Amino acid sequence: MNPLFGEFIGTALLVLLGNGVVANVLLSNTKGHNSGLIVIAFGWAMAVFVGVFSVAAISGAHLNPAVTVALAVAGKFEWARVPGYVLSQMLGGMMGALLVWVMYRKHYETTDCADLKLATFCTGPAIRSLPGNLLSEVLATFVLVFAILSMVAPKMSLGAMDALPVALLVLGIGVSLGGTTGYAMSPARDLAPRIMHALLPIPGKGSSDWGYAWVPVVGSLLGGTLAALTYTHL
Structure with a gap:
């Protein structure tokens, strides 16, 4: 398989399962309605595990x-390949969000709150304070990327279980740092589904909150870059 298609498929799976657990918890008349942050954090960790x-x-x-x-x-990936990877990830995120909407379409119709519908696509702040929200995204993504860069592959491969440390990392970030902004940590997880929220014919969906959309994008890219610079200098 072409690596770009691999990134598309992996990111689509990630967003399908990640935003899927949010939809299961927040939308009306689902089996998992109101099951809480722990379920969402665990679901996102498993989404990362499957995608990876x-x-x-x-x-x-x-x-x-x-x-x-x-x-x-950090010098571990060619800059010339970055645009293709990013585009594939964004398209994968859009596909994953589309599939969540298809899966839970009837539940979007029975949910009255526009904010809950938006939350199944992208993140938003618990308390809106853009400097603080930006700092939250920077810190969460810094932890994510620094830990990923610090991981050492075992001498004997565990196969699929090699993805487990990353999943546990995301679980830890979710339960510890996810209470302020929802720990987006990725434009493909936040901006791509937000675009789909704006495009899809969701009844009573309200605003896509474009005034906040830059925060998880800038915060994740800045946090990841700072983590890479810190890692390389250490």
Whole structure:
């Protein structure tokens, strides 16, 4: 498989399962309605696990523009390949969001709150304070990327279980740092689904909150870059 298609598939799986658990928890009349942050954090961790082990051997399973840019900054990935990877990740994120909408379409119709519908596509702040929200995204992505760069592959491969440390990392970030902004940490996880929210015919969907959309994008790219620079200098 072409690595670019691998990034597309992996990111689509990531967003399908990640935003899928958010939809299951937040939308009306679902089996998982109101099951809480722990379920969302665990679901996102498993989404990362599935996405990573599915395409790690094909593309390296970046699945995140912030990770791709950080790896290039750290000298572990060619800059010439960055645009193709980022585009594939963004398209994969859009596809994953589309599939969540298809899966939960009837539940979008029975949910009255526009904010809950938006939350199944992208993140938003618990308390809107853009400087603080930006700092939250920077810190969360810094932890993500620094830990990924610090991981040492075992001498004996565990196969699919090689993806487990990354999944546990995302679980830890979710339960510890996810309470302020929802720990987007990736334009492919936040901006790409937000675009789909704007495009899809969701009844009563309200605003896509474009005034906030730059925060998870800038925050994740800045946090990942700072993590790469810190890692290389250490």
